[in-house]
Amino acid sequence: LQKLVHPNIVRYYGGAMDNGQPYLAMELVEGESLRCVLDRRGRLAWETTADIAEAICEALQYAHGAGWVHQRLTPSRIMLLPSGGVKALGFDCQLADHDEVLGLRSPMTVASYLAPEAFRGKQSAGMPTADMFSLGVIMYECLTGELPWKAASPAELVQARRTAPAPRVSATVLECPVWLDVLVARLLETKRGIRLATADATRRAIVDAKRKVAEGMGAAQQAWSGRQGALTVDRDRQEISQLRRRQLAESHSREESPFYERTWFLALCLGALVAAGAWLMWPKNELQLFAEIQAKMSSERAADWYDAQKDIAELRRRFPETQFADKLAAYEEKAAMNHAIEAVKNLERFGRTPTSEAQKHYAEAWRQERFGDLVTAWRGYEQTIAKVPPEAPLEVRVYAALAREGIARIKAAPAQQRDAAELVRVKLEEARRLIADGKRLAARVLLDDLISLYDGKPQVRDLVEEARREMSQLDRP
Template structure:
């Protein structure tokens, strides 16, 4: 074996020995990690592998699954000691390995513990058992608004206004705390059995002027309800972002479908950014024109063209309901009442009326001779009346005595002849 072959054989031996040592080290590390995990988390078992009898998490006994999302699963649970029912949200095993999702989960716990409002789901705290991270919320037993829409097809406009008013109250409270939900949708609006609305799932909520949990220009939110500024990142996300998503929810309640429907995600994003939404009244014929206009205002691309805040929106909703009590649906078009189908026609008639009024105003601006103007004729009439009244006004006692003295001082009988009347012309 020559020296070159010897050196090559030596390098191969060194490389093989290093690779073997590395593999042994990695295997040992994995074994040590598993041992450490078993030591740190004794008895921890993946949630998916647990049987019905093993569904125990901290002081709670988990029962049926109520729903699932991208971050975790929500269970109906019972507190073992008090036997009170709760909703327990458990972070999924896959999500628990993502630091960003864990941070969002912690943020949701932090936000919900601070928010105490009748229209926001109450959070009682959270905990960790082994690899399971969970938070405990009040149990809302009436399902979600999305489920109600699926069952009914669509919701009557007066009931939709009542639901939207409750959402406005909850949003106004959250916005006062500087919290923007960013993922408002019908599935996140839970209903109690008596019809009270509660806003849930603040997992991707953003605290304004606080620490960001998403990278710049990163789109967060459900695409079917997402606001244009969430897609573009400009202008910045604000409380008006939640008003856009609420507009999508209101459209869904009133029509049974979303304002934008597409075959692909790219088309859906384009529609939210560029396309004008259809009018609610073209789908739901009983929708009052004032409510139809308000939903369209909520779906404006420019946030500044939307209502100022949730409080202003609630006020506008109440006004629309008051105006609509007497009936303002499209079905009234046949009776001549105001309706959404007559909006275009009424706008055209109003434009013609403005044009006619403008022509009349132009005619009034033409120069008219002074003697034909109303004020001049009125002044002349007043002068004639004044002169006539003065000429027939009777003499007073002093003037009559002076006239008598003149007559008595003369012997001319003609001057003593009686006259038909005495006036200033005598």
């Protein structure tokens, strides 16, 4: 896995065992998974789908050339970067769940994307065509917002695939180009011999499809021109021939068209469409806008809260004297507080620098509370409140609100608190027990927290030095 070095693949740096538990060290990637995007947006534009699929094909082509077949490609294992890049991960997953797949016990979040040969335990499940099938399912879901076969269990899925082929994308998404429709259908062939065989062939088919769409070439045009490309529509040639004969026959007989082809009828339909469009695009009133905001803010998903913020901005812009001003302010604070908490967690996760004094003091107090030093945490929360002036922007004021919540939690906690020295002594003994039990990684984390939290505090200076000595012992081979 360490040899898989490609711009579209998450790097694997190595692995080891800790207390009998294996782990892998991997590249840290910012962004979100394709699964998160689909859950939020439902489906994607065909252009976006084609771009993502092309990038994944480049990653798979490299991996297949290096002897690695993914076998477990799903939207959750495709990362979309803020810069627009795409990275695949999870090449190690097929090493862990082989028995679950063969026993039809794998979760549907994985089973829905597996090639048919994977459930039969055939050697062909480890061939590149298996990844091409998974890519086809992902592209189908991106384009339609649905999976090609409906099933509640792996057994039902196997039966559904035996019963009928996957529906065509064009049956659901009328704007999908014919070339992309044909490509997805080829990838979703349950018979491996009919499926597109390699990632390179699939990538070239995607590039070819984009070119044909840009040139405005239809399926009939290609059939009549005699040109062949990475994608053909052989199974549709009979229908295309019939279409051509019908058009030639119409050129020789100019019969009177029916009423629904007359100009006056088409004009009436156009007028009705314009009226319906105007009605649908009529701006929402204040109550309608607030109802949408309220529904999103009642969700348990933070993504919905953030999505509601643009609706709040629109309501404030269109109705400056809105009757819902207080509730909107509360909703804005709720979203901002959640964002602030995530920002504080990221300070610790990624070693980032605080953006304000309020964030710095709150982060320190929050760590003290988690460590168990509630007395010091209380003081830290009070310092946070003191660092927030009344005129500060919302993204700073929320730290004062979070600090008040922290003080309330501490007040509600059982009144059996130790002073700082006693707490550090207890944690130091806990670290020594972990070392004695062979749990060196857990001991290192505890000692590192202890040193970073209490370094420079006179009342526990000697205990911090003891922690440093224990840490130096851990560093010795």
